[in-house]
Structures are given as structure tokens and as C-alpha cells.
Amino acid sequence: MNAEGDAGTGPRAEAAADAVHRARAYLLGAAEPPAPALAAFVAGHGPMEAAERVRRGDVPERVAQETEARRDTDRSERDLARAAEAGYRLLTPEDDEWPAWPLLSLEVATGRGADGVAPPLGLWVRGTARLDESVDGAVAVVGARAATEYGEYTAAELAHGLVAEGVAVFSGAAYGIDGAAHRGALAAGGPTVAVLGCGLDAGYPAGHVGLLNRIADRGAVISEYPPGAPPARHRFLVRNRLLAALTAGTVVVEAGRRSGARNTSSTAGVLGKVVMAVPGPVGSATSVGCHELIREAYATLVGSVSDVLSTVGRLGDHGGEVTAPRPRRPTDELGPQALRVHEALGRRRGLSPEAVAEESGVPLARVRALLPELELSGLAERCETGWRLAAGVPDRVISPGSGTGTGENRPRTG
């Protein structure tokens, strides 16, 4: 790992930070995301050395393949100048504002061999909101472009209600459900964050340029694609991993039979995030995808803001982990429900979520949401028969019944 970004303050530090940003801007343009080999190479050598070696072609075979087509085209100066002019900024892992903790899920999943979920090398950001703060317990609200009035109304209502409860709403700025979600969030005063599958200045979708301006005023518009990068079908799928990673859960409001909903849910599942779906009239073609997700247990049914909050654990059970230092004791960070779920797990035998719910007294929908969270924190693991304590983690760290040591009363840092 590198410490190039930790150079303190002052003119020299600023120059160093600028150099890091130039290196990252170059790397972001040098490969089409997701670029797992390049991401690992940058993580191992730091952005300055990595950029220099990519330029020279002095890299391992797989990194060479990812960067072959674009490594000779360095647009970093141009991109940074365009961004500065338009009021955008480049956010990198070296910056305080980097949402390191939620993006860690991408690193963990990639490390486990999951495809297509490599972490981003940086994020172009336009807007007023601090990204590290916006992601805290945020929820993605997404769905079909060809939405019905019912779907758009429901998306807007959900987003409005979530923002009113202090939850930032992330979406993809597309027509239909995405746009309705952003509008509902804005109507409640924001914040809302749009994650794009193209450059921030691509003006896409054309009918949402005004909406994107309003989102930037009250939240943020972000993308890992350099300024000028045009939208492309595959980029929206790649973008979905960021929506999933940056939020605690994803709500699919309307989706057709062969929609991206399955992709969204499987990406979220790989990252250990909660997938939720809103039901609709059974005759509606745009609810079929949601009903499939629910029927096949890929998604939890949500019909209200409080359903969403309880599914992602915002009803008095979630601390502000995002900007906090990692806990010293593995279970220090857990809220009371997570703690009860953790305490219900055994060391060897896997338990079904139903059995964990019975044992812990925590509602099944919450158990389903908490188990992947515990897995991500390294406290639980899946096995053939269900869920158990992760190997190497002390069980029953806190005696049963104790309500101390939970995260929600911990003072916020940052």
C-alpha cells in the first residue's frame, strides 16, 4: 500500500496531491472499467508508480491487456482542466472524502473471485454533497425506464420519504423510475446522488440535463468515466456495481421480465447488500421482474418507507460506520439486532436465516439483511447448511443480553 496522499498540508502537500490526481486521472482513462488487474496493480504499487509503469508498458501481462488500447493516450491534464472549468472534482482513495468503507465490498468480492466488480480507480464528482457522508446508510432506488405512472409515483414517494428520514437516495438518472426517484428526493430537499455510466459532461440522457443540474445542487452526480466518455449499454451494467456498493440496499421499483433487475440483484448479492423490490398489480408487465425477484427470494418485498428502513436496518439499529475508524473489537460496531444475530450463530453448524430469526428474536427480514453485513465485516460466513461464525472470530464477545458496546451511541467522527 502507499502513503502518497498522506503528505500533510501546505504547498508541497498540495503539489503532491495534484500529482496523485494526475496519475489517477491518467489511470482512469487508461482502461475500461472494471479493470481488476489494474486495480490490484494500483493498490499494490500506488498510483504514481503504477501510472509511470503503465505508461512504459512495464506491467504484468493482465494489466498490459487491460491498458494496451489506451495507455498511449494521456488525457489527464485535459480531463482535470475540463473538470476544474465545469466545477467538477476528481475524488481518489487518497482523499478524506473517499467512501472507502462501502467500496471495500468491491475489493472483498473481487478478492473472492467475483467477476466484474473491481473497485473504481477514482470518481469524478460534481455537486455540493460530501460523498463519504452521503453514502451513510444510503439506499438506491432504481427501475425500468419504460415505467408506469404507478411506478414513477411509488418511486418518488419512496425517495421522498427516505430523504425525510435522513437517508440519501442514489439512482442512475435514467428516464422512468430513476428520474422519479431523484425528483422525489429533491422535493424532500435532497440529498440525492446520480451515478452515471458516461462522463459527467455527456449531457445524457438529454431530457435530464436540468434534473442533473438540480441533483448537483442538492447532492452529487458521480462517474468513474472521464469527461467526454459517451454512454454505452455495457457501461450501465458496470455502473450498477457502484450503485450497489455505495448503498446499504437497492430497491427495484418496476422491472420487466428480462430486465436489468436480475443483474442488479445478483451484483448486490455478490456484494452482500440487501435487494428489495416493490410489488405492483399482477397484470402489469413492468412489475413482472419485481415479482420474480420476490417470488424466488432474491429480493425482500417492500411496500413502504418503513419497510425499506427496517430491511436495511435504519430503525434504531445502524450506527454511522462510514467515516468512523475500523472497530477494535470485531463486534464493537454492531447494533443490538446485529449483535443478537451474531450471538445466535454457531461455530460449526450453519443455521438457516429462519433458525437464526427464531434463535435471536430478530425479524426474518432483518436477519436476511444482517447476515451479509456480518459476512462483509468478517464476523459470519456461509456454509453448506446456512450461516455460522466466521473462522477465527471469537464468539460471544459480549455476554448475551448485554446492550453495551453497540455502535449507535458512538460519537460520529468527521
Next chain:
Amino acid sequence: MNAEGDAGTGPRAEAAADAVHRARAYLLGAAEPPAPALAAFVAGHGPMEAAERVRRGDVPERVAQETEARRDTDRSERDLARAAEAGYRLLTPEDDEWPAWPLLSLEVATGRGADGVAPPLGLWVRGTARLDESVDGAVAVVGARAATEYGEYTAAELAHGLVAEGVAVFSGAAYGIDGAAHRGALAAGGPTVAVLGCGLDAGYPAGHVGLLNRIADRGAVISEYPPGAPPARHRFLVRNRLLAALTAGTVVVEAGRRSGARNTSSTAGVLGKVVMAVPGPVGSATSVGCHELIREAYATLVGSVSDVLSTVGRLGDHGGEVTAPRPRRPTDELGPQALRVHEALGRRRGLSPEAVAEESGVPLARVRALLPELELSGLAERCETGWRLAAGVPDRVISPGSGTGTGENRPRTG
């Protein structure tokens, strides 16, 4: 057990059958259903002896309590005469037409200590359909009286489609969803069966007298309450156990927040039957109960006839168990999916439905339906960690991959 009904044919046999019917008619009027102590007493001593001893008061304490208020009022002659006049019949466990196999679930559950699910002592039947044949793979379609147009339309469409696929539709003849389900079934030519919480001649609900006539023409109207018994709120809840027991699964089409849907689903769950629920628009108060059932995993979401068929296992996986003799080998009766689920279970360690689905390759929704069926057949049991083979049942009776010995190609008896 008794053999009073097995007296062959001829005038003497008819007289014996009449005597049994008189005894059962008396017993049906002697206690308010469900009467678990009386049911056990009748099962143990036979209806003739049981009726005689109830009359005399020569019964165990709990039977005495159940029959105390009514044992001196013998309306059996009057009830049988009224029934004969109106073209009803009394169906008893001694009759060939008695749906013994599905009603066995009530006996099993009562034997395990479940409350309020004692088997009926007989059933008054009005209609053309043979009840033992109607129950074969039947589905109950029920829901709110104060239904919406959407709910009634959906109930009618589902019922119509199920009947078109050869599945009889059972319901409760109430206003709203029940009536729509019966009408949809009738539009497809029937059969449909109404299970009432009052006497067959109570004329209730008043607006459905014509509908009940049409149901009797194409199916059956049944009740365990004697002719003249008025409807009562508690009788509808008691009636629900018969709807659950006589069908392979129950579909709740619309239900409010504090509706009978929870009661229906818990009764069906106790009996090892599948509970399904139809989603609707999230703003609709009459879909809230359905959404709760789905969200809390009490019910499987169904949005189409094929969803219902696959959930109850009618897509090439169900034999005609109803009138068949009990199988000699415990697994002889199983269809190929049930066999695969059975083969996936272990002897000690309980598996979650998810793990069973993965192991067997059978869809999760089907696994959830088949496990309680296997439990009811004594082939599987629940334990702390999930599902395993029942103690005492040989595992792997049929070698994995073998498709022989399944129920669906067995010739129908009766």
C-alpha cells in the same frame, strides 16, 4: 377403530349405513366444532357406540364438556329429513366419497397438539361433484370481502385459469374475493366448492343464494354445521381449517392489515399446506395483508396461474394421491421433485430450504412447498437447523437419479 360402515351392499348394509349416518348427524349437532375430545372419542369407539355413550353422558370429562350443552337435543332425524328434502347428503368417514387423505392433515396436526384443527365428524354436502375427486390437487382462493375491482378481477382470472388446468377451486362463498373466485371457476365450467361457516340452508350471504345454487350445480357446497345453523364470526375461522385441509394450497388475493389472512396462513402452515399471496399496488389498503404475508415469508408470491401450479406442484409433479391406498414403500408416492428433495435431506444435520434447493436442483418455492408435504407423510422433520430425514425412515430408498417408483404414472384407483 370401527368397521361399522364396511357392511357390504344390500338392504341390511343400507340400514347399517343409515344408522351410522344417524349417529354421525347426532354427533355433528352435539358439539360446536372443532371438538377435539369428541373427535378422538368417535375415532376410538366408532360413531354408533360414541353416539350412544354421549347420549347417556357416559364419556370422559373433556368429551362431556364439549357435549354438555347439546347432548339432550337430538335433531338427527330432522336434519337428515331436511337434507333429503333439499337434495343434500351427509358424507361421513365411512363413505367411499369421504376425502380421507387430505383430512388426515387435521388428525396429524391435532395429534401433535395443535389447537382448533380437529377433524370434522362429517360433512353436509349439496352438489353434483364427488368431494373425494374435487379435492385432488385443489386450490383455495380466498380474500377480503371489501375487495377492490382489481382484487375481484384477479381472483376470477386465477380461478378461471386454475379450473381450465383441471384444478378445482375452493372458497368460502363470501362477498368480494370469495364470490369472484367461485364465479371465475364457474365461467370456466367448474368444478368449484364452497365451504360454509353455517348450515347449507342458512341462505347466507343473502346476495349469494343464486351463486350458491350455481356452485351446487357445477361442484359442491359443504359444511359441518347442521341444517339451520346460523352463521357466526367464530364459525368462519373454524371453517378455514377445512378450506386449508381440503386443498393443496391457499391463495390469498386481497387482505387488509388486520384481516383473517394471518389466521388462514397460520392454519395452513400448521397443516403443512402451502400459503400463497397475490401482490397488488403498494398504496392499496386491501393488499397490505398480502404484502405482509409475503414480506415475512409466510406466503409465496404468486402472480399467475402457472405460479400457483408450480408452487403447489401441479406442473408434472403430483400424482392422484387422494383416493389411492397408502403406499407400501414410504417414498413410492413421491413425484420426481419430491424424491429429489427427499434425497437431498440428511439423517442428522438439518438443512435450510435454500440448501435443499441447491442440493436437489428443485426451485426454492417448490422446495418450500414439498418439505411440509414430506413432513406430513412422515418422511421429513423440522429440527433446530432446518429440515432432515424423519427418524426411522430409510434414506435413499431409491437410488439417486432413478425416475421410477414415482406416483404420477400409477393408475388411479376409485
